[in-house]
Amino acid sequence: MEHPMTEAGTRIPTRVPEWARKVAEGLGGGPHVVVSGISVSGNIHAGNLREVLVAEAVAEALRERGERVRFIFHADTIDPLRKIAPGIPESYEEFIGHSLSRVPDPEGCHVSYAEHFLAPFEEALREMDMDIEVLRSHELYERGVYTEVTREALDRTEDLRLILQDVTNRKMPGHWSPFSPRSSSGKLTGMRVLEHVPGRTSVVFAGEDGFEEAADYSKGEGKLGWRVELAARWKALGVTFEPFGKDHTTSGGSTETADRMAREVFGYPVPGRYEYEWIGLKGRGDMSSSRGIVLLPKDLLRIMPPDAVRRIILGRDPARRFDLDLGEGFPRFMDEFRAEGGWEHPVPFIHLVTVAQTVGENVDAAAGMLSRGGYERAARNPEELARWLAYARNWAREWAPEGMKIGLLSPEESRELAAGLDDDQRDYLAAVAGEIGPDLDGDGVQDLLYSTAVGRGLKPKRAFAAVYKVLLGKTSGPKAGPFIAGLPPEEVRRRFRL
């Protein structure tokens, strides 16, 4: 798979990170099935994306080696709704215990609760040009993909129960079953399984009201419990690699259980694994839907291209925790990203931010400003430029520290603020206005601003302060010469003649 990386728009292959290559080396011969599984009980955020990207990197490493790879995103759509997330109506209380795929979308825009959160994520994956297959667990159950493993699990209920007790150190209730049937009410939780009828791929159970019901597990009328399902899924899908977050790999955790179940019950070798650490948001802590700290993949795609998302989310090494800095440190990240990506003559991101904020959506104006600033090359590709201006503009609006946000004042606003200047400063601006013209480049303007100030006995500091005040309403700003040279001269004159 390839991704656009260069300014000219040519495509060069995604670089496979070293750590991924090493992981792939330990995986043996193919064909491979690489899986990343994520819950759709809430926003699928940029942290979740890390898991998918880890899986992608390993899949790429395998492909690079010539293996056949099936890369799957497994969405846990059949899982029951567990609690009412913030922002979800209280009335959803009645759906607790129901499959996310069968709960209505709280905002009414998708066919289900699950789809509401899955769809935007899927879209982001598409936008990232990811070669991935998205599977919905409720469909897998309905299609019978899990029928065999479910039967096996039911037949080996006792063994599974022992493993579960052993690993978690908890006593499971006597009526414990690896399978949770769905009752006629729609609930998946709290049913008591009474009997397994393998011939009919069915389970007889006591419903909430005590009456007996039956569920056909070949039709998705229920699901395996999480830890059992994990092991069962490996077998059913032939999984050979799956990354896990720290929460699952802890001792007594779900992977420890599933590993034993796979080996001892399902007779399936434990897939290769990579344990990744979590990422936080600088200054805000770990991502958490319930605490409102949510960064969506789409938020990232608004301020950087897909490969930059890959880079920033994976970091140097996904086994290491780190905090995303989308504020002050972001421009540097972007410059590094492009330097490594082989960009020729990239415009410093911070400069793009200045340009984007000055010209708004006007790409021609931006191109003009850039070429006058010495970045003719970047000005030559309007499409590419428009894309990058959008990144810069979005970043400035959504993430930039206050000090970096600028906006050219309207002539009226300029006039108002000019009232706060003293006569020396106004006279100075007027003098500059008389000299400024299209023939001056950035250095020329800088020179003009400085020498005019000195020539009139005005301290440069106060001179520049006046310039920024009238243009931006601030006392400092981007380097004045190139900035002003990029503006249409008449606009500058209008604001300087007071």
Next chain:
RNA sequence: GGGCCAGUAGCUCAGUGGUAGAGCAGGGGACUUUUAAUCCUCGUGUCGAAGGUUCGAUCCCUUCCUGGCUCACCA
């Protein structure tokens, strides 16, 4: 309590069995020009602590200390 990870210059981190580096910040200087501007120049820090292995360890082993994370289907 169990598990995992980290502890190297002010900050963020690289790093190798032979006594340590980068970026940023910061100091100084240059360009008649302080700025989200270029160039030049400046870093002896007990490489968390103590033992051990070794001719020799920051890098290997052990223990400990400190911090972080995780152990409820929230990556």
